[in-house]
Amino acid sequence: MRPGVMTVYRWELRKLRAQKRTYLGLGAAAAVPIIFVTALVTGGGRPNDVAFGRYVHDTGLAVPLVLLLFGSIWLFPLITALVAGDIIASEDRNATLKMILTRSVERHQVFAGKALAAATYAVLAIAIAGAVALGAGILASGFNPVTTLSGTVVSAPKGLELVGASLLVYLLPILAIACIGLLLSTVFRNSGAAIVGTLMFSLLVQLVGILPGLSGLHPYLLSTQFNAWQGLLRTPADWDPIVRSLWVCALYGLPALAAAALVFLRRDVAES
Amino acid sequence: MAESPPIEVRGLVKRYGEITAVDDVDLTVNSGDVFGYLGPNGAGKTTSLRMMLGLIRPSAGSVRLFGRDPQISVAALEGVAGFVEAPSFYPYLSGLDNLKLCAALDGTATTATIDEVLEIVELRDRAKDKVKGYSHGMRQRLGIASALLRKPRLLLLDEPATGLDPAGMRDMRVLIRDLGERGITVLLSSHQMMEVEELCNRVAIIRSGRVAYEGSLAELRGRAGVSYRLRTTDDARAKDVCLAQPGIEEVAETGEAGLTFKAADEGSVAALSVALAESGAPVLELTPRQATLEDLFFQLTEDDGQEPSLRREQLIEELA
Numbered sequence: 176m177r178p179g180v181m182t183v184y185r186w187e188l189r190k191l192r193a194q195k196r197t198y199l200g201l202g203a204a205a206a207v208p209i210i211f212v213t214a215l216v217t218g219g220g221r222p223n224d225v226a227f228g229r230y231v232h233d234t235g236l237a238v239p240l241v242l243l244l245f246g247s248i249w250l251f252p253l254i255t256a257l258v259a260g261d262i263i264a265s266e267d268r269n270a271t272l273k274m275i276l277t278r279s280v281e282r283h284q285v286f287a288g289k290a291l292a293a294a295t296y297a298v299l300a301i302a303i304a305g306a307v308a309l310g311a312g313i314l315a316s317g318f319n320p321v322t323t324l325s326g327t328v329v330s331a332p333k334g335l336e337l338v339g340a341s342l343l344v345y346l347l348p349i350l351a352i353a354c355i356g357l358l359l360s361t362v363f364r365n366s367g368a369a370i371v372g373t374l375m376f377s378l379l380v381q382l383v384g385i386l387p388g389l390s391g392l393h394p395y396l397l398s399t400q401f402n403a404w405q406g407l408l409r410t411p412a413d414w415d416p417i418v419r420s421l422w423v424c425a426l427y428g429l430p431a432l433a434a435a436a437l438v439f440l441r442r443d444v445a446e447s
Numbered sequence: 448m449a450e451s452p453p454i455e456v457r458g459l460v461k462r463y464g465e466i467t468a469v470d471d472v473d474l475t476v477n478s479g480d481v482f483g484y485l486g487p488n489g490a491g492k493t494t495s496l497r498m499m500l501g502l503i504r505p506s507a508g509s510v511r512l513f514g515r516d517p518q519i520s521v522a523a524l525e526g527v528a529g530f531v532e533a534p535s536f537y538p539y540l541s542g543l544d545n546l547k548l549c550a551a552l553d554g555t556a557t558t559a560t561i562d563e564v565l566e567i568v569e570l571r572d573r574a575k576d577k578v579k580g581y582s583h584g585m586r587q588r589l590g591i592a593s594a595l596l597r598k599p600r601l602l603l604l605d606e607p608a609t610g611l612d613p614a615g616m617r618d619m620r621v622l623i624r625d626l627g628e629r630g631i632t633v634l635l636s637s638h639q640m641m642e643v644e645e646l647c648n649r650v651a652i653i654r655s656g657r658v659a660y661e662g663s664l665a666e667l668r669g670r671a672g673v674s675y676r677l678r679t680t681d682d683a684r685a686k687d688v689c690l691a692q693p694g695i696e697e698v699a700e701t702g703e704a705g706l707t708f709k710a711a712d713e714g715s716v717a718a719l720s721v722a723l724a725e726s727g728a729p730v731l732e733l734t735p736r737q738a739t740l741e742d743l744f745f746q747l748t749e750d751d752g753q754e755p756s757l758r759r760e761q762l763i764e765e766l767a
Contacts (some may be wrong), residue, residue, distance in 0.1 A: 176554055177554050178551060178552050178553070178554035182551050182552060182554070183552070185551075186548050186551055186552070189544075189548075190537060190539075190540065190548075193537075193539045193540055193544075194539055269535055269536075269537060269538065270532075270533075270535040271535045271536065271537060272502075273497075273500075273502055273530070273531060273532075273535065274530070274534070274535055274536065274549070274593070275548075275552060276501070276502060276521070277500050277501070277502065277521075277524060277527075277528070277529070277530075278521070278524075278549060278552035278553050278597075279521055279522075279524070279525070279552060279553050279554050279555075280521065280552050281520060281521055441504075443497075443502070443503035443504060444497070444502040444503060445494075445497060445502070445503060
């Protein structure tokens, strides 16, 4: 059978499993919720100034939601960048592109397999963070009904559904960050520069978000899209921020992905 | 219809800004050739190989592997394998896993094939060790193994013996000869004149991005002719005799005692030995000397035809 994108994808996942940095990111995704819940339990305080912060002692379902807010500043962009920024640049570091590009897979298939693997890693990191936060939160505060941003109370099972859906919506800006990481990885051919560059981009966009006089830009900033999931936690659900997040994230991610693909397809593979 | 040659390069050019790394190269490697691709550092050998494997795009010209263009699709690399510069692998994977990855990306090799190639390159015992612990020689052998996985009809090897110890170089020569005897066409880019002389039937010598010679080794040697070394009881008189003798050319004194000359044919040499005896300068030594590939290489790749030692002296003077 002729190899294709899925062959590359499977091997990219296997390569990720063999690298320590993979576990660094996933470990952080699992450790941060545990540290957060431990601090809640031992300290007894609550982050009242963020959405759902006041409910963290009432229901474990509030814990992953609070974590999503905190994680958007640098944790999840960094974890995403760890792999997205490295996945192509590492081939330059190891001079292995010449090996894989002289087998029987086309360049576009190699790129697609790598992009899928970077996206998978980002999804896995969010899933792990969400699951651990949920598990630790439920252990600490119980599986209880949650109060939405509209003030209505929803049952625990319904709340669980909403948390799951929120994680999915949260993936939109995360995947856009992954695309930017891929672009920098392809252009810089240097993992460190690509990872730091991706994080810097994420922080820069957040900085623009807090600058006075630029409020008109807020709905179109990538950082704003990290809060789009909150539309689900209203009664009735507010779909506007979610729909906007879809196209705004696409506006950030797709051109970056297309540019990365173009550079990768056209580049000369010589020693760097 | 006759099958297209394994490698057919026409008018190949690669420019990097103002620098022309490969300049209008024409090359044909025929089926069954073990083809030596020779040139000094920076002559454009590796750049040519990268274009042949579709890794970099030519500025002009074309490459055809068995009639197919590697710039269009990797389908052109079907039956083609090799490596440029040192073979590279994922250091955090074992040698075996690296080969499994290559096999998966080839879509053809099986576990049995992987075992077979590990056996050929004698890496079976270390196959499960991570590549980061491999020596340079082991990586070179793993590179050959990964190339053989593709069951190639054409193998492109870039300096496969670089960095190997003498035993490793000998083993590599044995392996390449064996592959050639199995009918695999080999393009061997090398600095090792002895290696090329021993293994290759045809060569191309590239200089400053251009092909200075392409053809058989025998033809190249024929072009250089056979030179003779002569020592007599009286070299000064012998030189006069040589200069006057029909069919004797390029008479020169050697650094040590004696002369060198070229002859049109063996009959001229026989007549010269008689003339020398009659002139009172009897022959002490008269030996034919076939030009080595190294001699020819320097003739073709050095600008002024001077001896390397002389060039070195001039460089030292210039630097001083």
